[in-house]
Amino acid sequence: MLEKALKGSGKYWGLMCFLALLIGVGLGCYLWQFRVGLQITGLSRDVPWGFYISQFTFLVGVAASAVILVLPYYLHDFKAFGRIVVLGEFLAISAVIMCMLFVFVDMGQPMRVLNVMLHPTPQSVMFWDVMVLSGYLLLNVVISRVTFGAEVRGVAPPAWIKPIIVLSIPWAVSIHTVTAFLYSGLGARPFWLTAILAPRFLASAFASGPSLLILLCLLLKRFTRFDAGSKAIQKLGVIVVYALLVNIFFVGVELFTALYSDIPEHKHHFQYLFLGLEGKTTMVPWMWFSQIVGLLAVLFLLNPKVRENERFLALGCLGVVVAIWIEKGLGMVVGGFVPSTQGSLMEYWPTAPEVAIGLGVYGIGFLVLTVLYKVALGERELEEA
Amino acid sequence: MYDGGKVVLGLALFAALCTSPMWVSAARGGGGAEAPELELPPPASGKCVRDGAWMRNSHMELLNSWRDEVVREGIRRERLADGREIERSLTQTCLGCHTDKTQFCDRCHDYVGVKPFCFDCHVDKAGG
Amino acid sequence: MASGRREFLKTAAGAAALGLGAGAGSFLGAQALARSSAGQPAAGGGKRYALAVDTKKCAEREGCRACIDACHVTHNVPRIENREEEVKWVWKEEVQWVFQDRVHEYSGEELRRRPVLLLCNHCDNPPCVRVCPTQATFKSADGPVMMDPHRCIGCRYCVVGCPYGARSFNWKDPKPYIEHVDPAYPPRARGVVEKCTMCSERLARGLEPACVEACTRSGAGALLFGDMNEPESEIRKRVESSLALRRKEHLGTRPQVYYTL
Numbered sequence: 176m177l178e179k180a181l182k183g184s185g186k187y188w189g190l191m192c193f194l195a196l197l198i199g200v201g202l203g204c205y206l207w208q209f210r211v212g213l214q215i216t217g218l219s220r221d222v223p224w225g226f227y228i229s230q231f232t233f234l235v236g237v238a239a240s241a242v243i244l245v246l247p248y249y250l251h252d253f254k255a256f257g258r259i260v261v262l263g264e265f266l267a268i269s270a271v272i273m274c275m276l277f278v279f280v281d282m283g284q285p286m287r288v289l290n291v292m293l294h295p296t297p298q299s300v301m302f303w304d305v306m307v308l309s310g311y312l313l314l315n316v317v318i319s320r321v322t323f324g325a326e327v328r329g330v331a332p333p334a335w336i337k338p339i340i341v342l343s344i345p346w347a348v349s350i351h352t353v354t355a356f357l358y359s360g361l362g363a364r365p366f367w368l369t370a371i372l373a374p375r376f377l378a379s380a381f382a383s384g385p386s387l388l389i390l391l392c393l394l395l396k397r398f399t400r401f402d403a404g405s406k407a408i409q410k411l412g413v414i415v416v417y418a419l420l421v422n423i424f425f426v427g428v429e430l431f432t433a434l435y436s437d438i439p440e441h442k443h444h445f446q447y448l449f450l451g452l453e454g455k456t457t458m459v460p461w462m463w464f465s466q467i468v469g470l471l472a473v474l475f476l477l478n479p480k481v482r483e484n485e486r487f488l489a490l491g492c493l494g495v496v497v498a499i500w501i502e503k504g505l506g507m508v509v510g511g512f513v514p515s516t517q518g519s520l521m522e523y524w525p526t527a528p529e530v531a532i533g534l535g536v537y538g539i540g541f542l543v544l545t546v547l548y549k550v551a552l553g554e555r556e557l558e559e560a
Numbered sequence: 561m562y563d564g565g566k567v568v569l570g571l572a573l574f575a576a577l578c579t580s581p582m583w584v585s586a587a588r589g590g591g592g593a594e595a596p597e598l599e600l601p602p603p604a605s606g607k608c609v610r611d612g613a614w615m616r617n618s619h620m621e622l623l624n625s626w627r628d629e630v631v632r633e634g635i636r637r638e639r640l641a642d643g644r645e646i647e648r649s650l651t652q653t654c655l656g657c658h659t660d661k662t663q664f665c666d667r668c669h670d671y672v673g674v675k676p677f678c679f680d681c682h683v684d685k686a687g688g
Numbered sequence: 689m690a691s692g693r694r695e696f697l698k699t700a701a702g703a704a705a706l707g708l709g710a711g712a713g714s715f716l717g718a719q720a721l722a723r724s725s726a727g728q729p730a731a732g733g734g735k736r737y738a739l740a741v742d743t744k745k746c747a748e749r750e751g752c753r754a755c756i757d758a759c760h761v762t763h764n765v766p767r768i769e770n771r772e773e774e775v776k777w778v779w780k781e782e783v784q785w786v787f788q789d790r791v792h793e794y795s796g797e798e799l800r801r802r803p804v805l806l807l808c809n810h811c812d813n814p815p816c817v818r819v820c821p822t823q824a825t826f827k828s829a830d831g832p833v834m835m836d837p838h839r840c841i842g843c844r845y846c847v848v849g850c851p852y853g854a855r856s857f858n859w860k861d862p863k864p865y866i867e868h869v870d871p872a873y874p875p876r877a878r879g880v881v882e883k884c885t886m887c888s889e890r891l892a893r894g895l896e897p898a899c900v901e902a903c904t905r906s907g908a909g910a911l912l913f914g915d916m917n918e919p920e921s922e923i924r925k926r927v928e929s930s931l932a933l934r935r936k937e938h939l940g941t942r943p944q945v946y947y948t949l
Binding site: 211212213214218219220221223224278281282283284285287288290291293294296298299300301302305357360361362363364515516517518519521 | 771772773774781785786788815818819820821822823824839840841842843844845847848849850851852853856857858859860861877878879880881939940941
């Protein structure tokens with residue numbers, strides 16, 4: 176099976192070399208960080224989490240969104256997803272790997288990472304997050320291996336895998352819920368202290384994850400002989416639109432609660448993000464850009480005629496991914512730290528080595544994804560031939 | 561087995577590479593590196609907190625248990641079997657006698673190729 | 689009325705603890721829930737060490753750093769000027785920031801700008817301890833919230849969870865920033881979190897915390913240390929008889945540093 180990844184076109188090897196380059200640069204920067212500590216990042220006393228943890232948060236959403244394919248296909252027998260459900264599971268696998276790496280590169284003492292297992296602490300949400308993420312990785316590896324293996328051999332998957340697949344559905348919801356609880360359970364941070372954080376995370380995940388999957392499917396259609404089928408892609412498009420609408424509604428609900436109640440400690444964070452506070456305006460253009468792109472994308476994609484045009488669909492999906500990446504991958508984390516618990520305004524922006532390490536992690540994730548997709552497509556072509 | 565010859569050759573090469581340090585040192589006369597000589601404190605400074613042979617094997621376990629009990633349970637002192645009472649302190653008690661870390665700890669650690677993290681924080685000279 | 693409400697809270701918390709226990713294992717820890725409902729001095733006859741700060745007496749000595757220097761020298765706390773990477777165990781900040789929820793537009797300039805001594809609050813219900821994934825930070829039996837730097841993985845969840853900004857992460861190796869390393873107390877490595885430990889190493893020897901000792905010696909007498917579980921202790925009497933504030937009372941963390949303004 177894996178040998179399919181060893182034979183490929185020039186373009187395939189070009190992509191692999193590019194990803195290897197990203198990984199190499201990222202690894203070099205990480206070794207530097209490993210030696211001198213997290214001082215090479217833009218993080219600070221007042222903003223102790225930034226780029227790494229926000230990418231982690233965004234990617235947990237991407238991982239969870241595989242459920243958007245698994246649920247209709249296995250529980251409702253929605254056949255159109257049959258060809259791409261394994262692609263969703265593979266995307267989840269690579270996203271979880273990236274999540275784990277982003278947490279790892281954020282640690283001050285990475286050599287001691289196993290302390291989380293050696294001294295299990297059920298009262299800590301972070302302990303549970305490690306547990307559910309590892310479990311989710313395992314579930315997806317087992318499910319995709321067994322179901323795809325059966326498909327390749329032309330037999331039905333064994334019966335014992337069915338309950339495991341069903342288990343993976345609430346498990347996908349749990350990984351993003353627990354990740355939201357990391358934030359929403361902290362009395363110290365009024366910005367995150369909101370019960371809607373977990374639902375909002377899920378809504379934005381079900382918009383950005385399927386968008387990414389649509390983009391990947393369209394890329395595969397363009398550069399390989401694989402076609403996901405327009406029925407599957409159109410259905411994903413509908414899911415993206417509804418999830419994005421729900422997400423926009425949730426953000427609006429949050430804004431109303433914070434602004435209408437007029438409670439300073441809740442209001443200040445939104446003011447910082449959208450208007451700036453005392454001349455500190457680093458996030459302002461990004462937040463407006465994200466919100467406007469998100470709104471435009473939803474207005475654009477609401478129209479079925481637009482969605483049917485795959486070019487427009489790709490454009491809309493790109494907008495969704497960018498909008499949510501900024502909103503969740505930057506604004507959500509940094510916004511919670513400014514102003515600080517002591518009312519001070521220390522801004523954050525990632526440094527070049529920090530971004531390089533992040534790109535290295537993305538490189539690893541996409542390398543894993545490329546290999547898995549190559550295997551899947553290679554076996555499928557063999558079947559059809 | 562497909563390509564059986566190549567597979568076996570590959571495995572053999574791998575095994576040879578992994579064990580190469582042993583072959584090299586055997587070719588050089590067999591004895592390997594000489595055991596390090598440790599500089600012991602003068603007899604006047606008294607006996608160690610445990611028997612010497614035991615310490616050679618298990619000092620890391622003793623230090624780990626001191627670490628946990630001092631920091632987490634506040635058990636900072638200990639009465640030894642011979643009745644002496646000591647403070648459980650790497651810098652003050654251990655290095656109080658073994659005054660030069662480079663002539664004691666490091667020699668053995670270098671020989672066996674371990675790099676304990678103790679002195680990333682703890683001061684390697686007693687005093688204060 | 690008051691006691692009726694308290695009873696209700698206790699029952700509610702008990703029920704919640706049971707519900708959670710059945711639903712999600714010891715997700716939050718039934719113990720933590722039960723403790724947060726008590727609102728009473730800890731029972732059981734153990735010690736509950738606490739600190740009281742007389743901010744007026746403290747402010748009389750303008751620019752005094754006796755307590756800060758004593759603490760930072762004793763514990764080998766590095767002096768890093770850059771505010772982003774600063775490490776501090778005790779420090780001062782103005783009333784208007786420390787008690788944001790108590791000052792208002794008519795509070796006088798002197799009060800607003802009065803410097804207040806800050807340190808770890810050694811909460812009875814510490815959020816940092818709740819969130820730590822390795823129990824590297826933990827509550828000791830007699831009150832102080834402790835840090836085990838050997839076990840800390842440097843995830844900084846405690847820094848995020850602390851409502852008081854009392855925790856410092858070592859963004860780089862602190863040793864070059866320690867003027868004179870005192871071998872009696874180990875400095876920390878880069879990549880771990882540190883904070884005030886209420887001088888547990890001094891308490892074990894029957895001494896007061898270094899900051900309190902330095903304050904008394906300087907003649908300011910603004911700091912008072914003692915056992916809140918001892919009804920006759922000076923600190924207990926002061927906290928009972930004056931309006932002693934704790935920071936962010938509404939969060940339910942029950943700090944053990946008391947301020948009189």
